[in-house]
Amino acid sequence: MKAFFEVLEQLYNKVLLGATLENDSHDYTFYLNPASSDQDCSRTTSSDCSNTLEVQCKHQPSSVHLATLSVAKETVAPLCLKRPSQMSSTREIVLLQLTVIRVMITRILSVETELHAKEKYRDIIKLLLQSSDIDSKLTCMFQNSDKLLSHMAAKCLALLLYFQLKEKVTLSNSWISFCQKNLSEYSESDEVVYSLWILTAVIKEIFRDTCSQKTEILKQFLTPFDTIFEVFYNSLFSQHFENHQDTSKLINSLICFLELLELLIASRIHLKLHFICQRILFLKPSCVLDVITWPVQAFVKRKFIIFIKKCLLCKMGEDVCQGSVPAFMPPDHHFDVDMLALADAVLQAVDLGLLRTLSVHGKPSCFGGDEVQPGCEHVPGPDHVMLRAASLLIIRSLEIKFQNCASAKEMKVDLQRFMFELLTFLKPHLQPSLRSYNLCEWLPRVFIEQDDDMLEAAKASMGVYLKLTRECEATESLTQEKEMWNHHTHENGYNPHCIFLFLLKNIGFDSTVLLDFLISSETCFLEYFVRYLKLLQKDWDNFFTICKYFDVAESKDNINICYHTFSLVQDRSSNQREPSPLAALSSHRNTCARVFWASDASSEPLKQAAMSSKAHTTLQDNSLSPPQAPQSLVDYDSSDDSEDESTNQPLTNSGLTSLHQEAMKKIQDTVGTSRDKKEFSLEPQSRLLVPKEFDTPSPVDCDMTPNNTASEVELSYKTVKCFEELQGAIYRLQKRHLFPYNPTALLKLLKHIETIYNKSMNSL
Template structure:
């Protein structure tokens, strides 16, 4: 026994360093061949060289605990050496001579020692460590066979087909799914091999077996399972396998029946109502999200889909079937059964220290995924629907379900006057999903308003009805775009980053929105008025995100409706400009209560000119992120803070221009000065505000003022256009922005005519 351990230890060190095997490789087969007899003496050469059937027979005589422990250590060492050796064989960094020796040793273990059969036997061992190491070795061995263009192990195929067809809750089924998943991932990672041929060889024997397993796992009630823990493990492994199967359909153009199971058989959605851990439900929702967005396997498949490959004509129909199935489940109350309660996360762990109040927020990962697949399913359905009445009914039905679902989980309630803020309340921390949701909402609006143009800048009665309808259902595209600008503090450099980055679909969304803006100009102006009216009505306006205030007075909603219905050039009624009126209509809410669960926002002054008093009750002073009540110079510090924030933002933007290679020349300053003078001549939502007072600046009379939302939007788009043009002149823009610049110039021309 000691001799075997010593030789295995030397072999392990040599293989770990990638050394060459000087001796005859066939001599190592004796030491690497596992002895499956639990009673025989491990030092007996005849038993060590025997096959599976011979070793399983055993030799009479019991072994002491010490001998059994030593035998276990030898098996674990054998598995470790095989795992390292297989990784060296498959690695491109291993020297050719050493790799050839490892390859011959592996082939010898397969042919003479039947190591694949012995690994399958060890896979079923109750010893979890030994079972896991056997699974790792078996997955590497299968990948080695695929790379070497050898036939797959027949014992392995038989083993998988048997256990996947019999019971979805057995340990053996979990091992089969895990090994298959690991092998498929390795194939995706290796871009130098023939991925399609290897995957076809691997999946062909299990195509029917996967469908049988899918039906047996998802078609029965959770209470009928005898081993719930194994069912959870099967669900986790099988959901990952389903994503990989779909990814192979997209990226490698393979066609198997098992790749369409999730699309055509929506019974997998039933597990969202099962009493299983929340992370399993989250995994299913994320898999469905990737299927609807076409992002299956995006972490593994780095390259884009080859253009020369024939398109999958069934994929669009399958995605539509999945979207219809999801919407049907939502209609039946799918989100009512989904729990998204999160756990408290702290630097020191989940335990609450004595004297501390536990703050548990919702699981935003699940909230984002559930919201996105609902909106995306609506978009897919509307793209294949021609009935406007049906689309309107579906929009109201499913968006109402979604908003009800979100209101029950968000700690701060949504604005009553603008449900469109739900998108940024949910997606503010995830840029890619946020842009996807915005693009889907925009596509829904375009489908609903096909054939309606508003280039004249006037709102018809039908268009006004559409404004109210889209507001009520939280999918108004102009509200969503303005909320986006407000959340990025109208920083054009953030939009530029979005346009340059390939991590989001912002370019596609932005181009579609600019095209809509040209034909929906009157609607956009009305929405700007709507935001300004709502801001004045509430008395508090957030610079980066939405305000926590709620419109609780019926007069507030009525006044906002008047702002929407009034002509574009009409000013906001004087009643809204009264500081007492709008302060009473919308009570102020402290930020401190929700600071831990919601994204922080920068609070700025309302557009109405407020004179900062030297003394006064806190309820009559603008809200701030910092409580200044304990300071003697609270009002003065609050004003200085707003000025510092404004100067810091300006300095940050200048630094961003310098880091991007945009010099601050005198000519650029003159251009910006002329642009600023032109923008100051544009229409302001309130004509009483002085045009020379920028956001957050202090006027000569000591009042803090803010320019209108329309002017800030125009300024942001103009800065974006200037930045793109400067980058294009230096050939630093990653693609040709000519079409984008053309759209921005058209929008700029419309702004100049206001």
């Protein structure tokens, strides 16, 4: 056995380096063939494999000169004298055999391997598949009590199956029968989990492949299992969790099948395949939703909620499908019908009390364990991942349902009912609590730590608003009931102007953050921003009114905060010495300044204090396209009559690519850090009109009622000034061919907003 192991070890070292093998392929196949017993797999033991391997070692080929092949005398010693060491050696040899096979296949798939060496490796693996029933030998190892050996066998089998698909070798009947048998009905055997894991691993390899034939490869792989997946789906989700004594096997099967299900749905979108197994979730979504109500661990519920969220956002398999995501997808009526069925099932589950079954009291994440170490402070708080996922489930499901609903009355009823459920669910977990005069703050408060989810929620919320507005305009007279309509949008937390203003407030009205969002391909900000600018053109009066509403409400809050804080300062100071009037005034001014909004767009320290650390990223963290003439990745019109298309046609930044470091330096030099108005303005320089009445409220005057005109224009001025700075930055990047797509239409929209603002200021 020692000589056998040494040959394998030298073979491993050569394959690891991608070296060419000189000897006959049959000889190498002999060393890579895992030992197995003639007995039934279910009764195979380590000693059986040891006996078989011992016989195998005695018949080593003489033509291989990788190492001295003389078998040591102790190899043929009685098994009773050498059993412990032999069993250990057998395990090491089998593990090394599996490792060499995996590395050899990896070398075959690698573009860095020399062609001559790759052909030799390919011949060896093909001979191994032909000369031995290696599939059966590896599946027999799944029952081994040695979990490392079982796992290595599964990984090796997954790569062998993928190799056969790539080389157009017919899959063995033994493997297909093994999977069909184990997935025909749920059982608590290990073979079920390994079957699911191997199927998932093979599909992942197909997705990662850069070849153009991945659709055909996946079709060949899924064809034998298409109907069996639906059978297993029904069997698995019909289990009664409380009736299982050992629930660990059921949980493993649920999680493994969930990952497989995600890839099946992803293949429907990205590879344009059409199998029954890709629709089973949409045909019977209640099965998956019911798991969330089971008395199962919190992490299982979290996985299922995140899975459904990905489905509703069409982000299934995004970790492995990045290279194959289509920029634009043609309309798919069947997929739209399936998405509507899933959205309806989610809303029905919420109606039946789904949110009331969720426990969102999160535990702290601990490295290397699940308990807080003594002496470490534990800050209690909710599970924000669950809060975000549950919120997105509802708002996205409403958007999908409203896209297929034509009754304004029905939409109003559904929106009020489900948003009440959501806000009731969120309020106990948001500290400080939501202010009653504007419930739209729920969205930025819940999603402030997750930019991509926040923008998805904002986009879905605006989709609900636009659809409902159009239907109401067609059937009702909104001009007569405008105040009631605005109250409805605030009461149910979906007013798009409030949500956008909260977003700007959280980033300190910093245009560089908006620029980062526009450049990055990690969020849907471009699509959301274009939709909002189109809405803002038509709905400027409403936006202007909401700005006044914001300023007055915030000013009232700050009056109370200022008085309360000033009294605290006086109480604390009285214990030491009586402060002078000048010191008290200075303290009062500083305290109010900290709690007041940064009303001056050039006040950098206040904006930095108000800015979310999550949202404020730097330009060097984003990837841009190489310097070249910008090509339009999106086609959106800035005219008023394109509103319908903008809300139904998805936009994407998926074509963005990385930029060289020197180009990144150019961008940093171009954008700069100054907030000077001239630096950010367009060429020719635009002029933002500041009304004479506009005056920044002094913190000293916290107890005074704010001037109406000043309040009305403060937020609108800061918003439009932020847009103006953004125009300047985009213009300079475009001028140097550093912007990743053609922003001409976006610049037109921003310029139009500035024109509307100046007209409204002139009318005051």
